Amino acid sequence: MPLLDYDNLKVTAATEIQNNLRENIIVKPREFPINIIAGADISFNKFSTTVYAGVILLQFPELVPVGYSVIKKEVLFPYVPGYLAFREVPALMEAWDNLPQKPDLLVVDGHGIAHPRRMGIAAHFGVVAGTPTVGCAKKVLCGQFEEPASIKGSHSPLIFKNEVVGAALRTKNAVKPVFVSPGHLMDVPSTIDIISQCIGRYRLPEPTRMAHNLVNQFRLGEISEGYTDLRQLPM
DNA sequence: GCGACAG
C-alpha cells in the first residue's frame, strides 16, 4: 500500500490523482458474503488540525459491535467540497490497518461514485485499500433526485449527468433521507440492499451511526487510542 | 457570471 501523504497537495494535483484512481474503480453487483460490516468516520474540534478517526466492526446482519480501531492524527489538507478523501483517508487508513480483523464491507461517511469525478471518499478508500466499500452521506454533493416516499425503506435514484450514481434512501419515517452510493466492488442495487438491512431506529444506518459515536467518544477522551476485539473481553 | 458545495 502506498504511503498516504496528501498534506502538501494542491487541489489541481488532487484532481489529477482522482482522475487516475478513477480508472481502478470496479462497480459491480456484490458477489461475496457479508459476515462483518464496518463503519468509518472522522471527528474533530472546529478549527483544529487534529482528527480522530475510527472504524467499527459489526456482526452482520445482527449489527452488534464486535471490534473497533481508533487513531488520532494531524491533518493539513483543508476541507474542500469534492476533495474530502485527501483530508480523511490517511487517518482512516491507519485505523483500518490496525483493525483486529478486516470487514467484508466498509461503509464510509460520505459519497462513493456520487461525486463530480466519480471519486468520492468511499470510492477513493476502496480503491486504495483494495476492499469493498459504499458511501453513506447526509447531504448531496452532486446530482438530482426526487423525494422518496415518506415510509422507511423507500428510495429513489440519485442521477448525475444522466447516470444513476446512487440513491436517496429513507431510513426513518418522515425523516430526511440519506444518500448512498457504491464505493468499490459494489453497485447501486447491492448498496441499497445492504444499507437497507443496516437500518435501525435512527436516521443513520447502524455502521455509520456507531462509527460516529465511536470517534466522538474518542475525541472526548471517553475511550483511548488503539484497537479492541470486543468478542474477547475479560470477564 | 451565478448558484451549489460530502465532512
Place this chain on the structure above:
DNA sequence: ATCTTGTCGC
C-alpha cells in the same frame, strides 16, 4: 464537522 435550547410531530 462542532456548538447549542427550545420546539414540533409521530
